[in-house]
Amino acid sequence: MSQPHQSMRLADYRPPAYTITDVDLTFELEDHQTRVTAVSQVVRQGETQAVLELDGEHLTLLALTVDGEDKTPEQQTDTALVLTDLPEQFELKVVTEIDPANNTALEGLYKSDGTFCTQCEAQGFRRITYFLDRPDVMAKYSVKVIADKHKYPSLLSNGNLVERGDLDDGRHWVRWQDPFAKPCYLFALVAGDFDCLTDRYTTGSGREVALELYVDKGNRHRGYHALASLKKAMQWDEQVYGLEYDLGVYMVVAVDFFNMGAMENKGLNIFNAKFVLADAESATDDDYFNIESVIAHEYFHNWTGNRVTCRDWFQLSLKEGLTVFRDQQFSADMASPALVRIKQARVIREHQFAEDAGPMAHPIRPEEVMEMNNFYSVTVYDKGAEVIRMLQRLLGQGGFRKGMDLYFERHDGQAVTCDDFVQAMADANGVDLEQFKRWYSQSGTPQVTVQSEYDAKHQQLILTLSQHTPPTQDQADKQPLPIPFGVELVDEHGSRSEVLSLSESEQRFCFDHVASNPAIACLTGFSAPVKVKQTIADSDLIRIALKGQDDFVRWDACQTLFSQHIHQLAEDSSRNSSEQVSEALSELIAELLKSPPEDAALLAEMLMLPSFDTLSQQQDIVNVDGLLRARKLIVTRLAQEFATQWQQLVDERPKQDYAYTAEQANWRRLLDRAMFYLAHSELPEAETQLQQVYQDSDNMTQTLGVLTGCQQANLSLFDSLMSDFEQLWRKDSLVMDKWFSLHASRPQDDMAGQLESLMEHPMYSINNPNKVRAIWGPFAMRNPQAFHQADGRGYRLLTDYLLNLDSVNPQVASRLVTPLLAFKRFDLGRQQHMRQQLERLAEQATLSRDLYEKVTRALKG
Incomplete structure (x- = not known):
């Protein structure tokens, strides 16, 4: 029992x-x-x-x-x-x-x-x-x-x-x-009682499938994008994997009260309404993208999860990692491949690496669980997808498709294991994947150290790669993993790319005919979910960012340059002026802004500083105050030095009716970045200019871009615009979630009164997971200034709320406790405050199994 x-x-x-x-x-x-x-x-x-x-x-x-x-x-x-x-x-x-x-x-x-x-x-x-x-x-x-x-x-x-x-x-x-x-x-x-949108889809073999989308009364006009996304996904799965839908009807129902994003129940997908409903006025470009992605994800489960399912819940990544990989492929084909890959890498670096470093570390196939809901995690889903991607890279697209075909042929209608999947890949391609299986059973984030030697006389470059996976709370001993390690060598003559196969603790790789000492860009295409330790000069990072051919490493070079300088400033508390920021950053931004971009979305990402979460993952002990101060100094420097360019980008924004197209969405992303810096520029006319953009806006993306810029810069304009926004949308549940989130993530020291006021709003309900996540997720996970107050008041606020929420919805409470679990990575004062709150939770006799598992594992470690 x-x-x-x-x-x-x-x-x-x-x-x-x-x-x-x-x-x-x-x-x-x-x-x-x-x-x-x-x-x-x-x-x-x-x-x-x-x-x-x-x-x-x-x-x-x-x-x-x-x-x-x-x-x-x-x-x-x-x-x-x-x-x-x-x-x-x-x-x-x-x-x-x-x-x-x-x-x-x-x-x-x-x-x-x-x-x-x-x-x-x-x-x-x-x-x-x-x-x-x-x-x-x-x-x-x-x-x-x-x-x-x-x-x-x-x-x-x-x-x-x-x-x-x-x-x-x-x-x-x-x-x-x-x-x-x-x-x-x-x-x-x-x-x-719903409104229902209907359509039909004809499969490749000529069968007619009825499509039915059920939404709350009055929301019919917001369902067309989801329905169009479903048809795209059905066609894509036939073309790429040869998989047809197998019933006569496919139904999607959107509900407002739902713990997850969506659920792939056979023939009747139930969705959180936020991943179904969209129109230009109420949904952002990211909402449109996410709807298309999640609709596809649940549809793809019809084969990878439904027709072939898991033998037991430890095999969850069998269906989730594989299906996330498939929806990532789909999204890259539908949108900007560079932007999609950067988003995926950011999830791994900000969230999955943090999970590996914390008390809930586990392999993508866990060995032990107390509450299965706790293992619907970024490790199982997103690292699981990265493992599938490495497998595809190893076998090639053709070999991977052969493996998928054999997998379905062998296991259709069965409940199977991750080993069964890998074996089908091995058998279809005649390869040995025993070492590769370690990715399924070994937790932690491998660190690859890169050392280079250039021999000018023989025009030869030697790269020495070594890998090490630090012990995790669940596993002490680690073995070498097979790592596809993409590199791009960039010099004044051009670039050269290769994927190296690192499978031992240390290996040497020789490149011949290298005319000059190149800048070495690592992890092209984010080829593996690993950390890279590499000493690299500012000049080489700028060369990669401007001259590299791989979009991911160009973005990554910008992130690395920003990160290095933020960490330097964070450790030197005497440097409190934006004038003391390195000229290298100015040189990079000036070059990036010189000419119109070929990919506006990529430029927007290259102009974006690393988040606090990304920066904190790069430190053994998180320097909260130093990181926040240093990041602000750099934002201020770049905002003021290039104020004219930010103004110009905002003034020259495309004046056209909203449409969710790749070209328009890419330019709106760049506009968002320009408005963010303009808000921080301290120009007298900046607030007037931003207010005009808000008033002219015909779409939620642009509107939220203004609000977010004003919020992050703490402009007085924010309060008046938010009041107007609430009056416009106070009866729309999904849009009000955006309003809640903006208030909860506002960077300020004391949030107690703000949070209490938000929970008194008539639209808020503790029974609605979307409302809970809209307030407490941004506060605890995207508002480091407020949450990580040195006196511990932010931690206490979250814990007070979790004590109430746990008896209502343990699953949501368990997800919100995550920021407290990593207490050992902070300074001693914050550690003590966080531990005290975890101990408060642990003392509750009626604590749910969901919270009990996480809290006790954190306190034991």
Whole structure:
């Protein structure tokens, strides 16, 4: 029997003693007394005397029969039902009652904002009925839903609609059947009153698929981009991977109360509304991009996750890392490849490296978990995607496609492991990938040290690469990993690129016919999720930024130059004037601004200073005050020195009606950067100019660009513009999330009153994860000045809130505690304050398993 805080280990995995082949579910929907009848066909797979342990939480058991005969459980606890003395094959009927309206955790079946909705991944199905809630039990589902017809005209579930009818008491019913066996985490049900957009898609083999997009009443006009994105994704998957959709209907439902971004339930994707709804007035270019990406991600899961799924939850990256990689490929084909790759690298550097360095460090295939929700992490998802990308780089696009084809041929309809995936790649290409598998089992961030020797006489360059992965809290011993290490040699004659294969602790690589000592750019295309230790001169960084051929290393050279000078200023507290900033930075910016850019988005990224999160990952002990001061000095210097150029870019902004196109979006990104620096320029006319841009704006991207620039520069204009913004959008839930976030991330010392005021706003609700994340995410994760106050008041504010949130929604609370977990990386004073707050949490007798795991691991380490 599982205990509330007992860990699960991959090494303890055993196949289930019983499996379920078919399930017939009937839901009689009521706010507080929903009745669920589950009739399952059960088959024994283990020994004759095997017990059947069914998972269940927050359930009221009304009836239990085996082959029509009443059955008394051998044991019943808060989390399980145990049955013994069972035949080899039988029909199990379980009738339960649940309370969806009071299910604030938003797991299983819940009701929010007038809509019944499910979220069953990872272990939410056990909140619906007693069941074998594990991904290696795959069954075919038939689902009947009964509800009030007036309140809930749309009754949706997985698969195809096969029957419907009306009842005499004002209720109606539908029956859905899914012809594909699936684990229960992919089960979905939605009941509500929606606007529906419809379209059709013809597959490559000529089958017609009905597309249905369900949104809240009045939001129909905001659904067209999502629907167009779905059709693009369907076509792309056919062209790139030869994968067609397999049902007659594909449905997407947008809801406002949802813990995740979206969920890939077979044929019925449930989405957080922020990843569906968009129009020019209410959504930014980034919103449009994210909608296209997430719509594609969930669609791609139809094969990488649904048709082939995970054997157990330790294999989560099997579906998530692979599908993130696929949606990244798609996004790069739809938008600016350079911008997409830079975004991906930034996620790894700011968030995944931090996870590796903290108490929650784990491989992309974890060895041990207490609460599975805690391992829906940047390591499993984003580092998992980087591992897939390295595999593709190793095998080539053709070889990778051969491996994917063999993977589906072998495992369609099965629940499998990461090893099964890698083996299919190895077998399809006739290669040995045993060492490569270490990426799945070894945690931590490898550091590659680069040393060079140039022999002018023989025109030869020798690169010595050495790799070392520091111990992590979960693993002490590390082994060498196979690392594709892209390099570009840049000199006055041009550039030369090569991908080196680093697989040992140290290796030497020789380049012949190198006419002059080049600048050495590392990790072309961000070829591996590693840190690079390299001594490189400012002049070489500027050469790479201006003359390099690889867009990623050009951007990275700018980031490295900025980082080096920020760290130097941070360590020298005597330098408090922007005039003391190095001329090298001015030289770089001047050269970048000389001529119109070929890629405005890339230029915008090259002009952007590294974030506080990126900078803090480059220090063993984070110098909070020094980094904030140094970064501000450099921003001020660049803002004032190039004020004329920033003004010119703002004045010459394209005057055209908004459209989400790559060209327009790229120029708006550059405009954002110019407005940011203009706001910091201290020019007398800057506020007037920015106010005019705000008034002229016909799109949310430009509007938010003005607001963000004013906020970061702490201009008085910010308050008046935010007041106007609230009056315009106070009834729009998604747009108000942007308003909340801007207030919560405003850099100021004392945020207690501000946060309290935001939570008193009529649009705020602690039950709505989007609202919680819109306030507390930006405060704790994007507002270092306020959160990291030396007296610890920021840490106390977050902890006070988590103590309330944990009893409402443990999953969201667990994600928000993350900034406190890395307390050992800060100065002694801040360490003590953060530890005190973690100890406050640990002392709570009713702390959820989600928070308990993270807090105790942080305090133990």
